[in-house]
Amino acid sequence: MTQQMSRLRPELGDFSSIIFLKAILIGIEQALGDKTAAIAMISAGRNQGRIFARDLNLVGNKAFLSLEQIQNNINLVLGKEGTRLCLIDKIEQQGDIYKVYAKETFCSAGEVEGSSRTCTYTLGVIQGFLEALLEKRLYGKQTESVLRGGTHDVLEFCSIA
Known part of the structure; x- marks a missing residue:
């Protein structure tokens, strides 16, 4: 973890309940609609993924x-x-x-079997990390889900020409 992240909250610590994070995600979906919320979550994740790669000195x-x-x-x-x-x-x-191949993803946590939820934020974070590392623009999609019979949430990324 980065030094900056270890000092966010001196008493409560850096982590919050996944229950509240899921509530934020669901609230955004209800306010914006599923497709617009997915675009926002992927974009937010990509930005954070790039920051993580930069903080690990992997960019460039x-x-x-x-x-x-x-x-x-x-x-x-x-x-x-x-x-x-x-x-x-x-x-x-x-x-x-x-x-x-991801497991215990934030997006799938607490979802019922057969749920149509996809791992938008998680996909975005991993995409941003890989883009920064590979110095390529990528397109990402989820191809398997633990919610629909998969052993993992499988995310695929390919280069955008």
């Missing part, structure tokens, strides 16, 4: 990182020792497509 660093190193860095900021947004079990590259 031309040294090649393996997929395992990328996964470790993402988990550093998003996992147990970081913001606890989600855990990344695996990142695969198939040609120019990156597949990210």
Whole structure:
């Protein structure tokens, strides 16, 4: 975690209940509609993902990182020792497509089986992180969900030409 993030609230700490975060997400969806809210959440996530990559000094660093190193860095900021947004079990590259296998995502937490909810904010954070790291503009989409029978929330990212 970054030094800045460790000093946000001296008494309550840096973390808030996922219940309140989900309430914010649902409130935004109700106020703006699902599609507009998804655009806003992805955009907010992309911005935060870029900040995380920058804070880890990964932006503009031309040294090649393996997929395992990328996964470790993402988990550093998003996992147990970081913001606890989600855990990344695996990142695969198939040609120019990156597949990210996430679990315990913020967006899927507390949802009922079969829910149509997608991981918009989580997708955005990972997309922004990868864009900053790879120095490429990416398009992201969710292809599998734990809410609809998947073992993971699978997010796929490809380069935009």
